[in-house]
Amino acid sequence: MTEQVQKDENKKLILRLIAVIGGMFLFAFALVPLYNVFCDITGINGKTRGQALYEKVKIDKERIITVEFLTNINRGMPWEFKSMVKSIEVHPGELNEVRFYAKNRSKFDIIGQSVPSVSPGEAALYLNKTECFCFDQQRLNAGEEIEMPMKFYLDTDIPEDITRLTLSYQLFNITESVNIEAVATK
Amino acid sequence: MSDHHPTGITRWLYTTNHKDIGSMYLWFSFIMFLIGGAMAMVIRAELYQPGLQFVQPEFFNQMTTMHGLIMVFGAVMPSMVGLANWLIPMMIGAPDMALPRMNNWSFWILPFAFTLLLSSFLMEGGAPNFGWTFYAPLSTTYGPPSTDFFILGVHMMGISSIMGAINVIVTVFNMRAPGMTLMKMPLFVWTWLITAFLLIMVMPVLAGTVTMMLTDRHFGTSFFDAAGGGDPVMFQHIFWFFGHPEVYIMILPAFGVVSEIIPAFSRKKLFGYSSMVYATASIALLSFIVWAHHMFAVGMPVAGELFFMIATMLIAVPTGVKVFNWVATMWQGSLTFETPMLFSIAFVILFTIGGFSGVMLAMAPVDFQYHDTYFVVAHFHYVLFPGAIFGTTAAVYYWLPKWTGKMYNETSGKIHFWLSMIFVNLTFFPMHFSGLAGMPRRIPDYNMMFADFNMWASIGAFGLGLTQVYFLVTIIMAIRGGKKADEKQWDGATGLEWDALPSPAPYHTFSTPPKVD
Numbered sequence: 001m002t003e004q005v006q007k008d009e010n011k012k013l014i015l016r017l018i019a020v021i022g023g024m025f026l027f028a029f030a031l032v033p034l035y036n037v038f039c040d041i042t043g044i045n046g047k048t049r050g051q052a053l054y055e056k057v058k059i060d061k062e063r064i065i066t067v068e069f070l071t072n073i074n075r076g077m078p079w080e081f082k083s084m085v086k087s088i089e090v091h092p093g094e095l096n097e098v099r100f101y102a103k104n105r106s107k108f109d110i111i112g113q114s115v116p117s118v119s120p121g122e123a124a125l126y127l128n129k130t131e132c133f134c135f136d137q138q139r140l141n142a143g144e145e146i147e148m149p150m151k152f153y154l155d156t157d158i159p160e161d162i163t164r165l166t167l168s169y170q171l172f173n174i175t176e177s178v179n180i181e182a183v184a185t186k
Numbered sequence: 187m188s189d190h191h192p193t194g195i196t197r198w199l200y201t202t203n204h205k206d207i208g209s210m211y212l213w214f215s216f217i218m219f220l221i222g223g224a225m226a227m228v229i230r231a232e233l234y235q236p237g238l239q240f241v242q243p244e245f246f247n248q249m250t251t252m253h254g255l256i257m258v259f260g261a262v263m264p265s266m267v268g269l270a271n272w273l274i275p276m277m278i279g280a281p282d283m284a285l286p287r288m289n290n291w292s293f294w295i296l297p298f299a300f301t302l303l304l305s306s307f308l309m310e311g312g313a314p315n316f317g318w319t320f321y322a323p324l325s326t327t328y329g330p331p332s333t334d335f336f337i338l339g340v341h342m343m344g345i346s347s348i349m350g351a352i353n354v355i356v357t358v359f360n361m362r363a364p365g366m367t368l369m370k371m372p373l374f375v376w377t378w379l380i381t382a383f384l385l386i387m388v389m390p391v392l393a394g395t396v397t398m399m400l401t402d403r404h405f406g407t408s409f410f411d412a413a414g415g416g417d418p419v420m421f422q423h424i425f426w427f428f429g430h431p432e433v434y435i436m437i438l439p440a441f442g443v444v445s446e447i448i449p450a451f452s453r454k455k456l457f458g459y460s461s462m463v464y465a466t467a468s469i470a471l472l473s474f475i476v477w478a479h480h481m482f483a484v485g486m487p488v489a490g491e492l493f494f495m496i497a498t499m500l501i502a503v504p505t506g507v508k509v510f511n512w513v514a515t516m517w518q519g520s521l522t523f524e525t526p527m528l529f530s531i532a533f534v535i536l537f538t539i540g541g542f543s544g545v546m547l548a549m550a551p552v553d554f555q556y557h558d559t560y561f562v563v564a565h566f567h568y569v570l571f572p573g574a575i576f577g578t579t580a581a582v583y584y585w586l587p588k589w590t591g592k593m594y595n596e597t598s599g600k601i602h603f604w605l606s607m608i609f610v611n612l613t614f615f616p617m618h619f620s621g622l623a624g625m626p627r628r629i630p631d632y633n634m635m636f637a638d639f640n641m642w643a644s645i646g647a648f649g650l651g652l653t654q655v656y657f658l659v660t661i662i663m664a665i666r667g668g669k670k671a672d673e674k675q676w677d678g679a680t681g682l683e684w685d686a687l688p689s690p691a692p693y694h695t696f697s698t699p700p701k702v703d
Contacts, residue, residue, distance in 0.1 A: 006360060010284055010285070010356050010360055013355070013356050013359060013360065014352060017352050017355060017356075017386055020386055021386050022390070024390035024391055025390035025391070025394050027394075028391040028393070028394025028398075028424060029394055029398070031420075031424050032409060032420060035417075035420055035423060044489070044490060074413050115415075120487070121485070121487050122487055174413075
């Protein structure tokens with residue numbers, strides 16, 4: 001190879017390699033939505049889906065599944081937050097209601113958002129919520145308290161080996177990232 | 187003319203010579219090896235007895251973190267790049283690396299990157315303390331202020347590695363001597379070519395990870411912050427997508443080194459050359475689909491655990507091919523046991539032990555017991571110290587006569603080997619037991635029941651550390667006053683660097699390409 005040919009060849013290869021490098025850098029960021037899509041489809045991250053409609057389905061009286069409720073409060077969230085019952089026993093297909101209690105113990109008006117998670121993860125695909133406070137943001141003014149309903153049913157085709165599942169809610173303070181006036185008190 | 191070179195400090199600052207840059211990489215990595223080793227000594231001194239003796243837990247955390255970072259990015263990776271610089275052009279009959287100025291730049295970034303990283307010890311809040319894997323939120327929400335220096339340091343060493351990798355790929359593809367086909371290349375060149383591809387695939391992902399950390403810390407994003415809709419587990423997924431190929435980046439060049447040395451001292455051709463190439467490529471490909479075996483305990487669904495468990499165990503197949511080939515190369519060879527060969531044989535045996543504990547760790551159900559215990563520490567030190575570091579050490583002994591024209595003292599080399607062999611096992615073997623019994627890693631104190639194992643490990647570590655200082659002395663004595671080396675110091679050695687070049691290799695080699703048939 002003459003020197004010029006060599007230089008051109010090198011340049012071509014270097015440009016290709018730099019394209020790979022740039023692509024992989026972007027790929028690292030693309031992993032974030034990719035993981036979310038993947039988890040949505042497979043339900044393996046325990047993320048529950050949006051609002052479901054309750055259709056009259058056959059209730060499977062044979063099976064009893066224990067559903068436990070957990071509540072957690074994130075850093076910097078001066079609320080009290082708990083479920084009114086620790087756990088309930090349900091039949092797949094039957095519509096159930098559980099109530100959660102929240103109280104703003106601070107001197108400020110605060111907007112909260114709860115994020116649900118289900119364990120074991122694959123159970124998330126079979127959990128349908130027809131009504132949930134987690135679909136909305138909650139605004140509690142200083143000292144205010146609230147009881148929030150959550151209605152759900154389990155699909156009848158939930159796998160046999162799931163006899164117990166945990167639904168947990170993590171409550172976040174999102175006052176700073178939303179316009180407080182836009183969220184009405186309930 | 188061929189031996190003319192500039193002198194003084196500017197020779198090293200401005201050099202574009204692959205041999206000069208290779209030497210600088212090797213010396214730099216050895217300095218980092220001693221610094222990271224000193225941190226290991228602090229860790230082992232603290233762990234000599236249960237209870238807190240020498241350092242506070244906060245400082246202990248900084249020690250484990252910085253020991254890992256310095257050893258991975260400062261010692262092992264640059265030492266491999268140093269070997270690549272010295273050897274690849276000589277092995278393929280090229281006059282230099284393809285991009286000599288970039289080569290200079292990629293080295294000179296490193297001292298600055300590590301000065302930044304090490305300077306964090308002097309800062310308020312101390313050095314990074316979240317482990318070398320810098321999991322969020324420890325490194326984002328709870329990281330010390332110096333984390334930003336760590337991020338910048340990682341960016342810089344990443345750029346350096348990427349440039350080194352580009353250089354290797356372009357050199358190997360475009361600079362081979364006429365007749366040097368890909369399947370005639372020495373295996374060291376092959377393993378480095380594959381390593382270079384791993385580097386350009388995953389170092390940008392590491393850069394992306396630390397960039398996300400940076401924006402999470404300062405610019406209001408929430409990639410890894412659940413409060414803003416992010417996910418801390420996502421950090422582990424992205425990190426290990428880089429992290430697992432990274433462990434092969436550290437070991438593949440060492441595979442190449444022993445694949446050169448074992449045939450030389452067995453006086454036989456390497457058994458199964460092409461299967462070695464394919465095995466290396468398979469290991470590299472598989473390394474992209476096994477990352478989550480580092481996170482079996484995060485709460486993955488069974489299907490995920492099964493997939494990553496089986497994919498991980500698959501890696502044992504090409505690795506087994508390689509170990510088989512090394513042993514088969516020695517089979518019925520006329521073996522002699524000079525220092526490089528001793529290190530290479532120890533590499534094969536001890537790396538295989540590390541591989542076995544790797545297979546144990548790959549089993550998801552039992553990993554729940556091993557996870558984050560000293561068993562993991564034992565595993566990766568077995569593949570890194572007697573693996574990557576013995577590999578590099580063997581390479582230094584083997585090619586030192588070619589590089590410097592001087593022979594090391596064989597007795598010193600053998601003493602270095604046997605002390606290393608004894609102490610490396612004394613240090614890391616007991617960790618298997620303390621790990622299986624449940625001793626967690628990265629904790630400065632431990633239950634009384636682990637006292638004996640830890641005392642042995644500490645004694646071994648002090649011995650191992652001193653032995654590496656002895657290595658330094660051996661090498662300096664060889665360079666200063668070693669016997670003159672022959673052109674072909676090892677009678678079983680093959681390859682252009684031994685057959686077509688004098689010892690020491692002149693400053694400029696293969697200005698006209700050699701003939702390869």
